[in-house]
Amino acid sequence: MKRYCLSVSGEFACFTRPEMKVERVSYDIITPSAARALFEAILWKPAIRWHVRRIEVLKPIRWINLRRNEVGAVISTRNVQQAMTVGEGDLALYVEDERQQRAGLFLRDVAYRVHADLELCNAEKPQKYHEMFERRAAKGQWVNQPYLGCREFAADVRLASDAAELAPAIHxxxxxxxxxxxxxxxxxxxxxxRFFRAQMNSGVIEVPSFDHAEVAQ
Incomplete structure (x- = not known):
């Protein structure tokens, strides 16, 4: 495995707590699963596994209350299957009929440094994948737009390679x-x-392995 570090920032973020059923309330910081998605947005293949090991918080944790319009329905799977069978069908979703207004407690002006190991499963030429990720990350290229919890909260992501230029974590x-x-x-x-007990020490959160005893359902 080889470890990489990404510097991540954005104007807003929402890493939704699953226990909140109606309103969106964010965790205090980015979750390991959301951090993993940032790496996968740059490079993912069936042979690749990303393991987030450390999260550094670079800016104070700040909050904002927002009320947004959301769509409260999805296209029925049954309707899609019928349309595929028949060859036609009404698969439209009418936003005016399904619009819902929901409040949310989001993070604002966030910045992180996330460290993850790149594991290659049955890869014959690991150097090829290493070079591919480094090239894409350095140029700001990705497969899909990296985001901070919600797709409308785009993330600015870059490879953190020069230790002399790295900002310190918050105290x-x-x-x-x-x-x-x-x-x-x-x-x-x-x-x-699966959950773990997150402890932030001088702005740094050490993330246990997914199969560690500290990670529980």
Whole structure:
């Protein structure tokens, strides 16, 4: 495995707590699963596994209350299957009929440094993948737009390679409580969330391995 570091920033972010059923309320910082998605936005292949190891918080944790319009429905899977069988069908979703207004407690003006290991499963030429990721990250290229929890909150992502230019983490320590680590896809029909007790020490959160004893359902 080889470790990489990304500097991440954005105007807004929302890493939604799963226990909040109606309103969106963010965790205090980026979750490991959201950090993993940033790396996968730059490079992902079936042979690649990203393991987030450390999160550094570079700016004070700030909050903002926003009220947004959202769509409260999705296109029916049954309608899609019928349209595929028949060859035609009404698959439109009428926003005016499904619009919902929801309040949210989001993060604002965020900046992180996230460290992750690149694991290659059955890859014959690992150097090829290393060079591919480094080239894309250095040029600001990605497969899909990196985002901070919600797709409308775009993230500015770059490869953090020059240690002399890296900003220090904030001088703050706190218990962040139980935080979502990632989803366990061992049972593909119903992925199970797994959590860990997040501790921020001088702005740094050490993320345990997914199979560590500290990670629980």
């Amino acid at each position: 703050e320590s706190r218990d962040l409580g139980w935080m979502l680590h990632d989803l366990d896809f061992a049972q593909a029909s119903s992925p199970q969330p």
